[in-house]
Amino acid sequence: MYVFLNFEHRLGVGCKVLVVDLDGTLTLSRNTYELSVEALLALRRARDAGLRVVLATANGLDFALTVARYLGVRDVIAENGCLVHVDGVTYELCSGDMSAVDRAVLATGAVEPSPQNKCRKYDLAYVPKAANAVELVRAAVGPGYVVESSGYAIHVRPAGVDKGTAVRWLCERFGVPCHQVAAVGDSDVDVGMLEVGWGIAVGNATPAAKRAARYVAEGPSGLGFKEAVELILSGEACTP
Ligand SMILES: O=C(O)COP(=O)(O)O
Ligand SMILES: [Mg+2]
Numbered sequence: 418m419y420v421f422l423n424f425e426h427r428l429g430v431g432c433k434v435l436v437v438d439l440d441g442t443l444t445l446s447r448n449t450y451e452l453s454v455e456a457l458l459a460l461r462r463a464r465d466a467g468l469r470v471v472l473a474t475a476n477g478l479d480f481a482l483t484v485a486r487y488l489g490v491r492d493v494i495a496e497n498g499c500l501v502h503v504d505g506v507t508y509e510l511c512s513g514d515m516s517a518v519d520r521a522v523l524a525t526g527a528v529e530p531s532p533q534n535k536c537r538k539y540d541l542a543y544v545p546k547a548a549n550a551v552e553l554v555r556a557a558v559g560p561g562y563v564v565e566s567s568g569y570a571i572h573v574r575p576a577g578v579d580k581g582t583a584v585r586w587l588c589e590r591f592g593v594p595c596h597q598v599a600a601v602g603d604s605d606v607d608v609g610m611l612e613v614g615w616g617i618a619v620g621n622a623t624p625a626a627k628r629a630a631r632y633v634a635e636g637p638s639g640l641g642f643k644e645a646v647e648l649i650l651s652g653e654a655c656t657p
Pocket of ligand 2: 441603604
C-alpha cells in the first residue's frame, strides 16, 4: 500500500514512481561499483515520501534482486528491460534463444563473456578486449540485436526491448501516467527509460543520456541522484 504523504502526491501531481539505474547512478562514480552513501540516504527519503521505487539495471535478475534487497527495494527491471520482477513475479519482455548469438559474439575475439552470463537469459554481457569491440560485435550479430555499452560492460539483446519498454509496461501495470514516473540514469542503456519516464541524467552521464533527459543534475553519479531526489520531492519533477 503506497500512501502518498506529501502535498503533491495527494493532489495526484508530481512523481509517483522512481525508477533508478544502479551502476554509475547509485555508485560513487561511473568507474566503480562502490555505492554512494548520499545516494542510499536519498533513496530512503524517496521511499519514505511514498514513492514506489524500482531498480532498473543491465545486470542479471538474480544479481539485481540481491542488490535490491539490501537497498530496501522490491521491484526490479533487469537485463536492460528483458526481465521485470514486480510483486514477487518475474515477467519476460524478451524472447528467443541467445546461444548462437553468444557464439558469434565470442568468435569476434573482441570481448570476454561476463561471469554473469551463465545466469542471464536474453541480455548477454561482455567485457571489451578491443577498442572497437562494440563495432565488431554489432557486425557479428546483425540488425536483429541491440549492442550497447553501459560503461561497465557491452550488452547484446534482441532488438525492440530496452529499459524504456519495461518502464512503459510498469506505467500500464501501476496505472500511472509515464510522466509521473521519474527515471534516473547515467548511460546509453538508460536512454529508453529517460525518454519514456520523466528522465533525469546524473551530471557525468553520457551525451546520449543527457540529451534524452528532461533534467541534467550537476553532481556526478550518486551525488547527481541525490539532487534528482531533491528535485522530485520539491514537486518540480514529473510535470506533463
Ligand atoms: O551491468 C551493467 O553493465 C551496468 O548496469 P546499470 O544498468 O545498472 O548501469
Ligand atoms: Mg548505469
